[in-house]
Amino acid sequence: MDYDLIGRVFVYFAMAAGITVELSFLSMCLGLGLGLTGALCKLSPNRWLEMPARLYVSVFRGTPCLIQLFVIYFGGPQIGLQLEPFPAGVLGLGINIGAYMTESIRGAILAVERGQMEAARSLGLSKSRAMVKVILPQAACLMVRPLGVNTIALIKGSSLVSAISVLELTYTAHRYISSTYRPFELFILAALFYLLIISIASFFIRKLDQRFVLLM
């Protein structure tokens, strides 16, 4: 073990871990937005909303995330979409996780009892108001666990954007290895950072879950 080396690169790894967190957070925000929209469209009786949503989920869950990132980053310019690595990474990861979130959110909405919608409608609430006031808050409680699973998958999946040269944790490790030839130390250091990030994320999700469980 070359502890001296670890000491020298530590701060750069910490900064790269920050990029990983930022990347994951932004992608999750995008994914949540897409997931909510996708779920509502997929549940809509209007087939012009339902069909595109179904196609979206099927395509982005049916192909590798890496290929999706490559199509956006390398193929994008061919159709006039020229993006820097970081935004391309956020876009790719966000769209990908959004497809998974669509299914989670749809499942949560369907798990809310049918009587809840009827009770809200019988009071005179419109369908959309009943959705916002009554169904979605309850679905949110049921969604915390799948959200946790997806968040952790996303944090790990964010390592893929190293392939489109975003300087996050994995790519940083890779770069230092090329210059120092000490792969073991540096990969283990990166692994420790990932474990730390994921442990913290899991901790917050557990807290959130406990809170919602108490509420219901």
Added chain:
Amino acid sequence: MVKVINVCKRFGPHEVLKGISLEVRRGQILVIIGPSGSGKSTLLRAINHLEAVDDGEIWVDGVRVNRPLKGLKFEKHINKIRQDLGMVFQQFNLFPHMTVMENITMAPMLLKKIPRKAAEEKACGLLEKVDLMDKVNYYPAQLSGGQKQRVAIARALAMEPKVMLFDEVTSALDPELIGEVNKVMKKLAEEHMTMLIVTHEMRFAAEVADHVIFMADGVIVEEGPPRQLFFNSSHERTQRFLAEVFK
């Protein structure tokens, strides 16, 4: 107040309502009884259009519920009518993520634009009526079945409906809790609230009803004042049902 004319409803090949007609006048209390699966719930749900009927007319306070309108306009129309129809369900259907107070005040604040303070005052009055003043800030999960159902009644009353629909509101309750809910309904009867009540509680039905309808297999077999229907029934089918219930 409520008028149902020759209403038909089928689920696939299964005909659940086969030409039902009835009328409830202002302040009248109509009780509907009948065996399981005879279409009582379907009828009640059709009145506030939770179930769309295939044929016939439904009128509430001079307005046609199932007007042949399409799209957004119909949505608005039906939402308006539903505000005049309070409905209480067998399974309570309280909103579990809201406190008792929020359950009651949500719809009036949202739909009638009543300010929070006024809505809460109103809710307190209603909670007093259903004898639950001490549970204002509880969540539904912290209440017993009977308490939940009384909150559900208060929630429906908060919209100041012209008619109340009760669908077997005591069927999911333990026997010792049925009385407290029935008491609330009797109180409403004394205030001359117009009500349609589906129930399996014959004693209660006899006490509150102005008019009783006996349904079986999607048709009204017999109707009349409670005394006549319960003690002087002329139909074999009704007698058989009553014998079964009172056994």
Added chain:
Amino acid sequence: MTGLDFSVVLDYYPVMLAGLMWTSILCACAIALSLVGGVPLALAGISRNRILRSATGFFIWVFRGTPLLLQLFLIYFGLPQVGIYLSPIVSGIIGLGIHYAVYNSDVMRAGIVAVETGQHEASRSLGLSRAQTMRKVIIPQALRNVTPALGNNLIALLKESALVSIITVPELTLAAQRAISETFRPFEFYLAAGVIYYDINYFLELGLKRVELKTALSR
């Protein structure tokens, strides 16, 4: 910038086909390793030996808490530092196989725990040993219950197999990259690769549904 032209993809179909072949070999081997490796990990995870149990728990925690890509790098670039040299394809199979063995073991362990309680006592009372009970009674039932969850893992494995292109395994994604380096048409080739992955994914899902149906019927 010129318009999109998908006809070049057809010119490169032997390259893509070779990539597809390598992807199939890679996934078949990795799936086998992940299933075979999952069983001992699952058993170790419920062992009575506390040290074995905690060690397994730690191993699983580390492999689930770090990205597959990092694990692949560690195997391919890191092991040579301690004198172990593996070819890209072997590194890829081992990396994917172990990563998913960990996920599979989690599923299997949950399945075993779910059947164990009632069935265990019944078969022990017949005079079977703990090991025999496991082998003859618990594991067959548990495997049947967890087939759908294992299937999901295998589908995820297929999609994540694209990652091994980064450690230069000549599979589908890398084949597309090679074609792109000659034609400068990333959009067409990555899309074509995506379509191929989608199809494999589709047939794999179809096959797994069939298996699920069969196991469900044999109950």
